[in-house]
Amino acid sequence: METINYLKLQAKNLYKDFKTQKTYFDSSFGGDYFGYTPKYFDVDALVTDYNINEKKFTLMNAQHIIAKLAGFDKWTELSDSSESALELGKLLFDNMHKIRPEDWHFYILDIENANDILLDDEDKLGIFIQVFADVEGHQSYGYDYRLSSNEEFANEEPKVKKVKKKSLKQITVLPLKGTVRSKFITIANSVFEDDLERLEVRQPDAVRKLWNAEKYIDEILLKPDMLPIDQDYALSLVSAFLVHHVISLADETEEDDLNAS
Known part of the structure; x- marks a missing residue:
């Protein structure tokens, strides 16, 4: 699968998770809440961290979130990027448990400033593969928004949104x-x-x-x-x-x- 298609698939999966949305009243909190039965992503965590408007969530919104998780500012930047930049974005997405995109950008900036150089997309991809993708032991202080692919959610009831402290x-x-x-x-x-x-x-x-x-x-x-x-x-x-x-x-x-x- 081409890298761009892989990231498009993640956006579609995220959108599918949002479409499981149900509104329900929680007496303990005294109000209506949105609940989800997601298969691919921790929707509640994404809503909290990315200030998502749950009432108006579209496929374009899903693409924007996936672009962020892949280290891009927006989807149009992702779609116009080089193949090396796209591959790096895929690796950032697949390795979000090791390093956050924000930390990766700081990491590259540190290298460039220390050596007075400007790295191109291919250089950055090579560094990421050598230092992070092919190396175990890294642990991000961020959050892995992906859910295990073998989990089953079909019988779950909507839950109150969990706000991460x-x-x-x-x-x-x-x-x-x-x-x-x-x-x-x-x-x-x-x-x-x-x-x-x-x-x-x-x-x-x-x-x-x-x-x-x-x-x-x-x-x-x-x-x-x-x-x-x-x-x-x-x-x-x-x-x-x-x-x-x-x-x-x-x-x-x-x-x-x-x-x-």
């Missing part, structure tokens, strides 16, 4: 201090060791000598122009971005060896 903790001042800073440093050290093993770095001890979790958190990860930022979202950036920093440190150790010889 969002973090109320915001980072408004840098550098981080106290227990928040300690939490970020602890997670950074843990992710660093995982990335070091996953990347099979040839000189891990040399890379460890260059690694400084405090400096990474204080000077590299978070910047003033990112504030205010949700604390949980900021923590997700550690997992999304640190692998690139580890690669840079590994390259630095190899370059030092070449200069020494």
Whole structure:
């Protein structure tokens, strides 16, 4: 199946899920609610996170949501993209449990800024395959809106919409201090060791000598122009971005060896 047709199918599936909509009165809440018996997507979560108008949901709206989940701003941008960009969008959709599209865009921006380059669609696709698609262990701090394909929903009654609780903790001042800073440093050290093993770095001890979790958190990860930022979202950036920093440190150790010889 062509990539564009695959994404069109996801939009049709999402639209089918919305068409299972039923209105019912819930006495415990004292009002009418929309309920769904979806097969493909967690409709309630999508409604909450994307501020969807449940009374006027069309196939075009479904296409817009799928475009967002595939890393595009809108469906027209998706349909006009290169084959490499479409393939990347499909991989972002299929791997939403590993990384959110927002985190991926920040990840690429970080690479481009650090190396003063502009990556094309083919470069981005290759990076995603190498770092995320073909590598297990990544865990997104976002939400996987897909439902398991083998679940059966035919006999379920409509349920009250589940509103996912969002973090109320915001980072408004840098550098981080106290227990928040300690939490970020602890997670950074843990992710660093995982990335070091996953990347099979040839000189891990040399890379460890260059690694400084405090400096990474204080000077590299978070910047003033990112504030205010949700604390949980900021923590997700550690997992999304640190692998690139580890690669840079590994390259630095190899370059030092070449200069020494």
